[in-house]
Amino acid sequence: MNALPARISLNDWRQRYAALKNSGMTEPCYGGPLERHFDDDDLRLADLKFDNSAAALHLWNFLLTEEDRLAKARQSGKKIIGTMKDLGTVPVLAYAIDNIAAFYPDGAWWIPCIMKNSDGLLSIADSLGIDECFCPVRAMLGAFTTCAHFPIPDSLICSAGAVCDDFSAIAQRLCSLGFDIFWWEMPRRRSPQPREESLSVPGGIEVPQSMIELLECEFRRIATHIENIAGRKISIAGLEKSIALTNYARSLLMQLRTAVFTAQVCPLGALEMLISEMLIIHFCSDRTGTIFVLEKLLEEVKRRVDAGVSILPDGSVKIFWVNPVADLAAMPLLEDLGGRICGTDYMITHALLPIMTGIDPYSALARSAAADLMTGPTQDRAYSICSEARKFGSEAVIISRIPGASHCATETPIIAEMVRHELGIPVLEIEVPTILDPVRPSLQTKIEALIETALQRRAK
Amino acid sequence: MLQANRNILYSCPFIPAPWIEAYGFCAERIEPSLHYNQPCTPRQGMCAHARLFLNHCCRLDPAAVIFSSTCDQMRRAFDLFSFYSKVPSFLFNVPATWQNLTAQKLYRLELLRLGRFMQSIGGIEPSISALAGAFGTDNQVILGSRTCDTSSKLVAVIGEHRLAQSSDLFNLIEQLGGRVVLDALGTSGCTSPAKIEMRSFYKDPLEEITSAYFGTIPSIFRRPNIMFYSWLRNAFVQNRPHGLLIQNFTWCDIWKAEIDVIKKQINIPVLEITIADTNEYLQPSIINRIEAFMETLK
Ligand code: SF4
Ligand code: SF4
Numbered sequence: 001m002n003a004l005p006a007r008i009s010l011n012d013w014r015q016r017y018a019a020l021k022n023s024g025m026t027e028p029c030y031g032g033p034l035e036r037h038f039d040d041d042d043l044r045l046a047d048l049k050f051d052n053s054a055a056a057l058h059l060w061n062f063l064l065t066e067e068d069r070l071a072k073a074r075q076s077g078k079k080i081i082g083t084m085k086d087l088g089t090v091p092v093l094a095y096a097i098d099n100i101a102a103f104y105p106d107g108a109w110w111i112p113c114i115m116k117n118s119d120g121l122l123s124i125a126d127s128l129g130i131d132e133c134f135c136p137v138r139a140m141l142g143a144f145t146t147c148a149h150f151p152i153p154d155s156l157i158c159s160a161g162a163v164c165d166d167f168s169a170i171a172q173r174l175c176s177l178g179f180d181i182f183w184w185e186m187p188r189r190r191s192p193q194p195r196e197e198s199l200s201v202p203g204g205i206e207v208p209q210s211m212i213e214l215l216e217c218e219f220r221r222i223a224t225h226i227e228n229i230a231g232r233k234i235s236i237a238g239l240e241k242s243i244a245l246t247n248y249a250r251s252l253l254m255q256l257r258t259a260v261f262t263a264q265v266c267p268l269g270a271l272e273m274l275i276s277e278m279l280i281i282h283f284c285s286d287r288t289g290t291i292f293v294l295e296k297l298l299e300e301v302k303r304r305v306d307a308g309v310s311i312l313p314d315g316s317v318k319i320f321w322v323n324p325v326a327d328l329a330a331m332p333l334l335e336d337l338g339g340r341i342c343g344t345d346y347m348i349t350h351a352l353l354p355i356m357t358g359i360d361p362y363s364a365l366a367r368s369a370a371a372d373l374m375t376g377p378t379q380d381r382a383y384s385i386c387s388e389a390r391k392f393g394s395e396a397v398i399i400s401r402i403p404g405a406s407h408c409a410t411e412t413p414i415i416a417e418m419v420r421h422e423l424g425i426p427v428l429e430i431e432v433p434t435i436l437d438p439v440r441p442s443l444q445t446k447i448e449a450l451i452e453t454a455l456q457r458r459a460k
Numbered sequence: 461m462l463q464a465n466r467n468i469l470y471s472c473p474f475i476p477a478p479w480i481e482a483y484g485f486c487a488e489r490i491e492p493s494l495h496y497n498q499p500c501t502p503r504q505g506m507c508a509h510a511r512l513f514l515n516h517c518c519r520l521d522p523a524a525v526i527f528s529s530t531c532d533q534m535r536r537a538f539d540l541f542s543f544y545s546k547v548p549s550f551l552f553n554v555p556a557t558w559q560n561l562t563a564q565k566l567y568r569l570e571l572l573r574l575g576r577f578m579q580s581i582g583g584i585e586p587s588i589s590a591l592a593g594a595f596g597t598d599n600q601v602i603l604g605s606r607t608c609d610t611s612s613k614l615v616a617v618i619g620e621h622r623l624a625q626s627s628d629l630f631n632l633i634e635q636l637g638g639r640v641v642l643d644a645l646g647t648s649g650c651t652s653p654a655k656i657e658m659r660s661f662y663k664d665p666l667e668e669i670t671s672a673y674f675g676t677i678p679s680i681f682r683r684p685n686i687m688f689y690s691w692l693r694n695a696f697v698q699n700r701p702h703g704l705l706i707q708n709f710t711w712c713d714i715w716k717a718e719i720d721v722i723k724k725q726i727n728i729p730v731l732e733i734t735i736a737d738t739n740e741y742l743q744p745s746i747i748n749r750i751e752a753f754m755e756t757l758k
Contacts, residue, residue, distance in 0.1 A: 128720060129716065129717070129719055129720040130716075130717060133710075133711060133713065133716060134713055134716075134717075158683075160556035160557050160683035161529070161553075161555055161556045161557065162529060162535065162553075163532070163556075164532045165531050165532040165533060165712075165713035165714050166713050168532075168556065168681075168683065168713075168714070169713040169714050169716070169717035169718075170717060171683075172683060172684065172685055172717060172718070173717050173718075173721070175684055176721045181683075181684070183556075183557045183559075183683045183684065184557065184560075185555050185556065185557045185560065185562050185563050185566065187553055187555070187566055188529045188535060188551065188553045190551070190553070193573070193576065210569055214562050214565065214566055217561070217562045218560075218562050221560060221562070377539050377542075378536060378539040378543075379539065379542075379543060401505070404505070405505065406505075406507075406531075406532040406533055406536075406711070406713055407532055407536055408505055409504060409505030409506035409711075410506060410510075410533070410536035410537060410539060410540050411536060411539070413540070414539060414540065414543050417543075
């Protein structure tokens with residue numbers, strides 16, 4: 001049953017769910033009405049606006065049932081690996097063995113928002129001295145302490161080096177709480193010097209060959225560690241298959257982004273797009289499930305694009321959004337105020353790009369990790385933002401600072417200046433806290449002013 | 461062409477000063493001054509030390525500035541500096557991990573790259589004997605305990621960085637009847653490299669430098685940071701302080717996250733003072749806290 005696309009509340013989803021069921025909608029095993037997640041204390045859901053498609057329903061249900069999936073994986077005898085910080089590459093290695101499930105405990109970042117702080121994770125972090133000087137990832141410390149939000153992994157693998165201080169410091173605290181961590185080195189990416197051998201990485205950046213060789217050694221070291229946990233070997237064929245499946249999932253997401261960001265009118269909301277991007281980093285502990293969800297979303301979007309239907313009023317201003325928001329409610333807020341997301345950099349751009357094939361798979365993983373824009377000069381990231389914003393015809397850029405994050409203070413001015421200089425479009429810097437309600441009026445005023453400015457430029 | 465000003469500024473203990481000197485420059489380890497604090501660099505969220513270091517370097521006219529990647533704040537301070545300043549700058553990638561060959565190899569490669577950078581700004585690649593000459597002079601900086609009265613209030617002071625104003629802190633402790641038995645603020649203590657063994661040096665200088673610096677300095681940023689804690693325990697056994705004062709900076713996650721752990725590891729009173737974004741080093745509230753802390757020491 002295909003109703004007109006719309007953004008609806010959690011409450012509206014009761015009726016919509018019944019209607020979809022009556023019309024014969026079939027669901028995966030994790031299916032069910034959305035409000036059950038609210039009953040499980042995912043309280044922020046009541047304040048959001050959701051897409052009304054069956055595909056979006058699958059997406060949300062898939063996202064919000066990850067804990068059950070991990071518990072089942074453990075029951076079935078699989079080993080669970082907590083991959084940390086690199087956001088996108090180590091899970092590809094882990095999924096090369098079928099008795100491993102890998103996930104990012106980093107995802108606890110959003111628990112305080114989703115549960116509207118009823119989880120108490122930030123208070124636990126506070127009590128351990130990890131206060132609001134740190135970004136929302138401090139919730140992870142609380143999640144490990146309470147063991148309430150994900151099964152404690154059999155092993156933790158964390159990148160160190162060119163990473164943020166927040167994560168590195170909190171991961172180190174986990175060690176002092178008795179959690180063993182396998183650390184690997186993520187060198188800071190730099191440009192090759194004149195006459196230095198170089199290789200290109202996904203996204204087209206050139207990096208010194210020596211850096212890729214070092215990273216390749218690190219990925220082989222990680223592979224040995226995973227093999228020891230799994231009690232099985234990672235075969236080259238298994239790894240190549242894992243890369244191929246990952247690339248397929250990434251290609252679906254890329255098609256989805258292109259379809260949504262380039263459509264005349266907006267076929268899918270910012271929130272569903274944000275969640276879709278987040279799925280890609282570890283597939284929400286189920287790669288086949290991720291592929292199913294993305295295929296359904298892509299089908300829905302294509303249908304809507306062909307029909308020329310939108311979930312937002314015509315003429316919404318195309319916004320490029322930089323950094324993920326600590327409170328998901330920021331995305332519907334932008335749409336309510338006349339904006340539409342056309343281009344994103346949620347700090348995981350490397351996880352969206354296809355992993356190279358036809359080369360040694362460890363070298364391919366090394367190059368994929370080296371493509372992480374957060375590990376290199378801010379100028380590289382700013383340049384990428386400019387070129388993506390240009391590609392999608394963005395009319396303004398919002399840089400959403402993350403409270404407490406070690407990188408925001410220094411990278412924001414560089415990105416803002418380069419965007420203004422290269423594209424000449426307005427840039428807005430905001431900070432979105434875990435629950436934005438107390439700052440909603442000021443956020444609203446700032447975003448309204450940006451939208452107005454963009455509309456005036458459009459009229460000229 | 462050698463730059464007119466031959467000073468190369470840096471702040472990280474993993475950058476070997478003799479390596480810089482051997483290329484014909486003067487290595488100047490910056491202890492930033494709060495007097496150069498400027499509002500032009502971003503404030504909210506930027507570590508006070510990284511900001512002070514940037515501001516300090518902007519006031520001088522060096523041949524180059526070397527940053528290091530020991531924390532995200534300094535790594536990104538380099539991005540800011542290289543974006544806005546015309547002064548040549550270099551980011552030394554100090555690996556955070558250390559128990560694997562990759563990390564050691566990376567450190568060695570970075571030494572060589574730093575050498576090439578210095579050549580590009582007029583430095584001259586040293587011969588092995590010139591290198592040995594530079595490293596042969598004592599590369600250890602140990603301030604050790606400070607002479608003082610016979611007070612029984614023995615204090616250890618630790619922290620990542622020394623500021624130009626840091627002597628104010630030591631003077632205050634002494635005025636309050638304390639004696640600093642362990643001074644490990646920035647340029648000493650836990651940031652000192654091992655002594656270079658000249659016999660090994662002549663066999664493989666890079667290996668020996670790597671081992672003396674990267675293999676020895678037990679900084680808190682290292683992953684895992686167990687070397688730091690074993691250094692701390694040893695230092696406490698040797699110096700038997702009655703109280704520990706930790707000097708930290710606003711927005712420094714690396715140290716802040718460890719304060720509770722340090723407190724648990726040692727069984728003596730601990731005071732953390734946080735240097736904020738002001739022009740005043742020891743603000744009245746900090747002085748009050750230090751006074752109260754000194755009172756509690758036996
Ligand atoms: S939001 Fe930024 S500071 Fe926080 S964990 Fe992610 S990268 Fe690190
Ligand atoms: S005080 Fe901390 S965050 Fe600041 S530069 Fe030093 S180590 Fe980095």
